[in-house]
Amino acid sequence: MMLVNGEVREEISAQDRGLHFGDGVFETVAVDTARALCLDRHIRRLGEGCRRLAIAPPAAATLEEECARICDGVERGVLKIMVTRGVGGRGYAPGEGASPTRIVARYPWPAYPASARSRGVAVRVCGTRLGRNARLAGIKHLNRLEQVLARSEEDASGCAEGIMLDEDGRVIEGVMSNVFMRHGRVLTTPDLSACGVAGIMRELVLESAATLEGIEPRVGAMSVDELSSADECFLTNSLIGIWPINRLQGQAIEIGPLAHTLQSLLVESGAMTRD
């Protein structure tokens, strides 16, 4: 089911700037027993992305009402919210007074491996790199060819996720997730000021970790070597919640206690699905 500007529809104008230029932003939200988890945070981030691209953000109340319609009666599912700059002409210049396109859609819950939260997942390092661009960094925008190419890489190893590096070889994120590593007390997630998507679950993990005795969350640089030598590392996004990494490029990594502690805290608070 899908709503386009509030109406049940399956199509959009072929002149939409979302199609022509990827000129818009989106959110992916977990739905659990008819409730869109952390919807306030997602709507806030969507608005921030819109403002950075100078797209008029939709009213929060409108989005809340449309999300409630889409989630009604859904036991477990995925809600996708998309906002584009709307219908425009052929050129790059945003026209005067274009009216943004708002899409709220429902998708089935993905078939994730059942043991991923408890026993972790294997990850590889992608060959596709992330270009650095401070103007776009952090935003969950519709220019996602890097992720499409990374996900398309041939992978005989059956890894559940790929780690993406920037052009200089720094670890930035997973294809569909953010990444954390713990060395002793210090929990690090990459700085996203030049590229990457600043996930809602990343934000929640940073906040929750700050409340834990003996854990010092920080945002900074991360190398593949630091990741593979960590005491533990894990992936986050709004659907998977937190997945420990049990193998990186074929090398086993210990699953540590922090990932499971954070899972419990965030399930408890209602930010993460139960399983």
Add this chain to the structure above:
Amino acid sequence: MMLVNGEVREEISAQDRGLHFGDGVFETVAVDTARALCLDRHIRRLGEGCRRLAIAPPAAATLEEECARICDGVERGVLKIMVTRGVGGRGYAPGEGASPTRIVARYPWPAYPASARSRGVAVRVCGTRLGRNARLAGIKHLNRLEQVLARSEEDASGCAEGIMLDEDGRVIEGVMSNVFMRHGRVLTTPDLSACGVAGIMRELVLESAATLEGIEPRVGAMSVDELSSADECFLTNSLIGIWPINRLQGQAIEIGPLAHTLQSLLVESGAMTRD
């Protein structure tokens, strides 16, 4: 007028991967007296872009037939061809057997300044930079937020075009064009192996310049200082043809003879509109 997969339509599926990820490529072609200029080159580049993204390219004969329908009776206009990976699911992974979406559309000829080819245009340097990504470099793909942001920059100077630099400050291209500079005999256009769009008019200019006595075309690095100290410099794209640059960041630049020589050659050969 617009054809979507060969049918006259104005809409596409809201599940198209072109919209969700910018997962596709496009071409912009000048139409002059019902003829799409250099259509063979555009179809070839479209196919190369598709292959680099692992999208099945449409048959050339199909595109030729559809372009002829769209151009029929058009005195002067713009033809846009777009190919996306087609309708897909929510995730980044391209599904098995997705059928590409093919859009062929007609637009009015833009209101370019009348004297641009003869007397040149003023350009500025954009604040928005181009991220470097070898996997995507050169392709005219649908991830064009950098160009949208560059075009949106406030510009009280009324410049006709903006020059875009990469993250390291190298000159790469114009927002909608490629850029050339001549120092003596040497005609240089930037290397596009890390970012930028390799334009059809750029290719034609490189080929034509190679036939001229006393001109040595080359592809290499370009700085803003080298551009502003050139004997002449100009912009190219399939619609504008060749525009000399007469002013860069407010500083006057001499209009040289090579731009006008190349204009004559390429109008003569039918690659460029007459005006």
